[in-house]
Amino acid sequence: MARASTPPMTLARLPVSETAVLTRVGGHGSYRRRLLELGFLPGTEVTVVRRVGIGDVLEVELRGSRISLRISEAESLSVQPRGRAS
Amino acid sequence: MRPVIALAGQPNSGKTTLFNRLTGANAKVGNYPGVTVERREGRLRLPDGRDAVALDIPGCYSLSARTQEEAIAIEVVAGLNQHAEPDVVVLVVDATQLARNLYLVLQVLELRVRAVVALNMADVLRKNHMVVDTDELTRQLGVPVVSVSAATGEGEQALRTALASVLDGEPAPADSYPSAPLNGSLTADIDAVEPAVPEAWGRADPLRRRALASWALMSLHEDDELWGLPENLRRLVTDRRALAEEQGRDLDLELAGRRYAWIDERMGRFITEAPSTLRRLSDAVDRVMIHPAAGFLLFLAIMAVLFDGLFTWSKPAIDFVEGLVGAFGAVVAAALPEGLLRDFLVDGIIAGVGAVVVFLPQILLLFLFVSIMEDSGYMARVAFMMDRVMKSLGLTGRAFVPMLSGYACAIPAIMATRTMERQRDRMLTMMVVPLMTCSARLPVYTLIIAALFPTPEEPGGTVFGFASVQALLMVAMYVFSTVVALMAAAVLGRTLFKGAAPPLLLELPPYRMPSPRSVVRMMWERSRLFVTEAGTVILSCTVVLWFLLTFPQEPTLSPRLAASVEVAAAAAESGTPLDAAQQAALDDEVAAARLAGSFGGRLGHAIEPAIAPLGFDWKIGIGLVGSFAAREVFVSTMGVVYGVGDDVDETSPPLRDRLQAESWPDGRRVYTPLVGLSLMVFFALAAQCMSTLAVVKRETRSYRWPVFLFSYMTALAWIASFAIYQGGLLLGFA
Structure with missing residues (x-):
């Protein structure tokens, strides 16, 4: 937490094919519950597979599964980047 | 009693394909009581010849529930409330997404039900040189694990055998069930809630009671929409959640996290590392299919084919059906003596059956498209691409295809809303689809436009010197209906169907070749449901309408008309009948008088005060009553009303x-x-279509929604027509 001044990186801003570790899962109510149950847990590695301009949608891979979510909703997921996936 | 075998699994796990494989051709489709969730049941034959009942539980990522529809899964799996507990639960697992699928498996096994895990997609695994250690999975889960492929049928027999042996075997001992680790505080939460778990749910099994307590902790919430839960269970959950929050704990995270902790610890032993080639082909296809430019153009092209297909490909089939019904009616008419029975058979029963069958071409076509799009994985991409647009209207991306199909006909479009997962999204779409300009409105528009507005050759027939007023009006009607439908969606979505904008958490399943078998099955199942359930309503409505427009039989004719009829009769008797044209004209005039004197005609009269402010007289009123059978019937009804016969079309x-x-x-x-x-x-705008109302009734299993649909659309139509007519008068248009 040394760089408290810089805003935390979010999943929404993670470039394509980059991998990061989830640090915080925000969001509300049943949407957040569902994220957690799909495996979006702090400490989980997430890779951005693609983003789709016409849909405002982001596809990510975690634990070998693929899930798509809205880029705007991915703002509430903080990540710690790991670097590019090979 | 035949044993009951329930199939549970996550969306895209291949559960329904496996269900179809296990049960063969026939499934009984119904609804779970009180909700609009579809219940599919089929007969499953065990290797020893015994029959079992197989139940297809709606796909879900987890058993947690905030709505009654979501709660169906846990109620059926565990046999809560009015549901009988299944004898075995088949957990269908997508082996290529094992970790996430195991989450649901753990949740179900915690409930201490007897289960078999069907590890699906064995063929895909092999192709990608991946190995799942089924023995280790069996050891860790404590239930049989069978490798299958629903797509190819591999492992089907082994699964049946495993089911039979679980049915015959003893319930598994307690320690063979996996239990995810608990921390101290979570144990305390579950301990606190457990006493409120209803006796009837828990089977006096402490482990099961704790699992249900843990389910309640994750599911119950101030704003959940679950019914019939004990008040003290609700109170205890609320208290514990509040306490956890005070302590700065994250209850949902802890509850979900403990299962993933169990899974993550063992994944290395269950499966060899997934190679990155697994999705290579599908991803390559997607680089085109959901590309911002190429993908969008492809999408437009596919939608154009779907739309055009619904219109033009169904046309010959519809004409054929109509011709057949007409010919059959003529045969019956020729065979029977003139009279009430003949009229009833021809204009009531045969016309009613025709009114049902005539929808089949479009239903078959739409479900051909929909099932190919679903099975191939393209429907998920449509939801993905259309999300931004549809979200702004409060709809999901999956509403796009039904809305588009609404331009052809609302009946198949409403039936296609079932690809939507959330209840709210389905209802909302069903309530606005009937506003789209369907093909049955076109003859009405054509008649009115041709009769009342100038052609381009006539004075005033063009705007800006080149654009045809008639053509512009037609386009305007399409634009108008689209705008109103979208506005209605936005308004209803913010009022009656309030609730969070549909969240988007969806899977893009890998592309697959749709199996012709399941495509045909879907087309057959949907058509059969339509005929047996909506069809009966449509047939009865046709008969009722026939009755209204036929009785009473002998209306009082005007003195002049009565005299003409007498003259004609006398002339016929004396051997010098009227010539054919005169006789036909007289018959048409009598038909008009009959219609005017019928109950339906009187109804048209009776509603005149209500429709006069819209500029309509009682004759149009009769047309409105008659067009309830189908909008285009307005044209032939007006033909009868005006004494030019019912053999007219809009031109x-x-x-x-x-x-x-x-x-x-x-x-x-x-x-x-x-x-x-x-x-x-x-x-x-008006819901002038009994078939639409019949289908909404069938899909929602309630009279409330068709009544609401009819009321709101009629009110909307009245207000809009009133505003146009009265506004026009005020502005000085005659």
């Missing part, structure tokens, strides 16, 4: 001329362009 000059000549008692013309506009707007 018949005699009917057009009659409309232009028709006047009020005070001599004003009835059909002015303003009235035409008002009438078209009325047809655009």
Whole structure:
């Protein structure tokens, strides 16, 4: 937490094919519950597979599964980047 | 009693394909009581020849529930409330996404039900040189694990054998069930809630009771929509959640996290590392299919084919059906003596059956498209691409195909809403689809536009010197209906169907070749449901309408008409009958008098005060009553009303001329362009279609929604027509 001044990186801003570790899962109510149950847990590695301009949608891979979510909703997921996936 | 085998699994796990494979061709489709979730049941034969009942539980990522629809999964799996507990649960698992699928497996096994895990997609695994250690999975889960492929049928027999042995075997001992680790505080939460778990749910099994307590902790919430839960369970959950929050704990995270902790610890032993080639082909296809430019163009092209197909490919089939029904009616008419029985059979029963069958071409076509799109994985991409647009209207991306199909016909479009997962999204889509300009409105618009507005050759027939007024009006009606439907969606989505905008958490399953078998099955199942359930309602409505428009049989004719009939009869008797044209004209006039004197005709009279402010007279009122059978019937009903016979279509000059000549008692013309506009707007907005209402009733399993649909659309139509007609008068248009 040394760089408290810089805003935390979010999943929404993670470039394509980059991998990061989830640090915080925000969001509300049943949407957040569902994220957690799909495996979006702090400490989980997430890779951005693609983003789709016409849909405002982001596809990510975690634990070998693929899930798509809205880029705007991915703002509430903080990540710690790991670097590019090979 | 035949044993009950329930199939549970996550969406895209191949559960329904496996269900179809295990049960063969016939499934009984119904609904779970009280909710609009579809219940599919089939017969499953065990290797020893015994029969079992197989139940297809709706796909879900987890058993947690905030709505009654979501709660169906846990109620059926665990046999809660009015549901009987299944004898075995088959957990269908997508082996290529094992970790996430195991989450649901753990949740179900915690409930201490007897289960078999069907590890699906064995073929895909092999192709990608991946190995799942089924023995280790069996050891860790404590239930049989069978490798299968629903797509190829591999492992099907082994699964049946495993089911039989679980059915015959003893319930597994307690320690063979996996239990995810608990921390101290979570144990305390579950301990606190457990006493409130109803006796009937828990089977006096402490482990099961704790699992249900843990389910309640994750599911119950101030704003959940679950019914019939004990008040003290609710209170205890609320207390514990509040306490956890005070302590700065994250209960949902802890509850979900403990299962993933169990899974993550063992994944290395269950499966060899997934190679990155697994999705290579599918991803390559997606680089085109959901590309911002190429993908969008492809999407437009596919939608154009779907739309055009619904219109033009179904046309010959519809004409054929109509011709067949007409020919059959003619045969029956020729075989029977003139009279009430003949009329009832031909105009009531045969016409009613025709009114049902005529929808089949479009239903079959739409479900051909929909099931290919679903099975291939493209429907998920449509939801993905259309999300931004549809979200702004409060709809999901999956509403796009039903909305588009609404331009052809609302009936198949409403039936296609079932690809939507959330109840709210389905209802909302069903309530706005009937506003789309369907093909049955076109003959009405054509008649009115042709009769009341000038052609480009006539003065005033063009705007800016080149654009045809008639063509512009037609386009305007399409634009109008689309705008109203989208506005209705936005308004209803913010009022009646309030609730969070549909969240988007969806899977893009890898592309697959759709199996012809499941495509045909879907087409057959949907058509059969339509005929047996909506069809009966449509048939009865046709008979009721026939009755209304036929009885009482002997209306009092006007003295002049009565005299003409007598003259004609006398002439016929004396051997010098009227010539054919005169006789036909007289018959048409009598038919018009009969219709005017029928119950339906009187209804048209009775509603005149209500529709006069829209510029309509009682004759249009009769047309509105008659068009309830189907909008295009307005044209032939008006033919009868105006004594030009029912054998007219929207382009018949005699009917057009009659409309232009028709006047009020005070001599004003009835059909002015303003009235035409008002009438078209009325047809655009009113729910003048009993078949639509019948299908909504079938899909929602309630009378409430068709009544609501009818009321709101009629009110909307009345207000809009009133505003146009009265506004037009104020502005000085005649």
